[in-house]
Amino acid sequence: MAGLFQPLSLRKVALAHRIIIPPMCQYRAANGLANDWHLAHYGRLAMGGAAMVILEATAIDPGGRISHGDLGLWQDDQIAPLRRVTEFLASLGTVPAIQLNHAGRKASCRRPWHGFTPLDDEDRTQRGEAPWPVVAPSGLAASEAHPPPQPLSEAAIGELVTAWAAAARRALAAGFQAVEIHAAHGYLLHQFLSPLSNRRNDGYGGDHRGRMRMVLEVARAVRAVWPDDKPVLVRVSAVDGIEGGLTLDDTVALAHELKALGVDAIHCSSGGLLGSATAARLPRRPGFQVPFAQRVRADVGIATIAVGLILTPEQAAEIVATGQADLVAIGREALVDPNWPLRARHRLEPERGFADWPVESGWWLDRRDVGKRESA
């Protein structure tokens, strides 16, 4: 059985251990461009010892931004500022990864702390942030507060698949070693997958096969431009958690197809189609989404990432040791303490002292502990 601090290779990309940082939007970009905030924030998470940091949902098309603050990779000038981030992460031994997204009917929204609700003319006058028209598989709005989306034509779907591949190519040029396709949390690809948001009766809808088609086309297109020695990840909402929505059986079927296309790992989240942006309407207790990662891993034989209320090093170690997932993603706990991965190892393997820490702090902390022991 694998240990939390055992290395793992996805294709030829080596992760030093099993603790990673999941994508977390910062809403701090302007025109999709990364800036010093992103360098400092992601850099700090890498300094905290994460094996891989997955940068936030990054738009493949300006119309696919959740908000005006999203990162983007829809044009070439967005590559260089991200390259600063990837170079710093790689210099610290952290694998730089990025999540690529189109928000579909949940695009054109306010930042969470401004309500997460759709932009309107008030935002244009107050903050200079104009709303834009949104698209989706069908004309069903995300909620009563959201405007009805424009259903995508087959030609427009094809253009977005091409945009996904172009964004992946830019991600490679920016130095990312792994790419994650966002098919969760009620954004465009999830909208295609779920029968609750996809009412199409052409080849992109109908039964589950039709509803999977867009995600599979995106995975195929991204895999085709992404080097053979580097991994492609897909994040899913393993269940909708809503009557008539996606089930875990649907997700297992999808994971089989993704594996056949050369996808290397499934990142198992849940929900977001209606209501909460980032988790299903399930009882939220520690590790509540881990069983999804466990089932996909066992049934499909593909690597999985467990995420969601993984709070303690002991919990993380057990998930990996019992084969429920290959990697554990630590989100909000790492916002509380960016040193979470380093502190987890220090707690579980105290005999190592601060050997794993950056020497700039580890050297001092080892001596601090000698001092403590001597004065005890």
Ligand SMILES: Cc1cc2nc3c(=O)[nH]c(=O)nc-3n(C[C@H](O)[C@H](O)[C@H](O)COP(=O)(O)O)c2cc1C
């Ligand atoms: C500030 C913040 C931003 C987030 N942004 C994203 C995102 O860009 N893409 C995504 O798939 N999930 C996003 N999430 C969800 C997280 O990746 C993660 O699944 C969730 O926080 C549960 O894990 P945790 O309990 O360890 O925080 C975000 C969560 C937070 C707290």
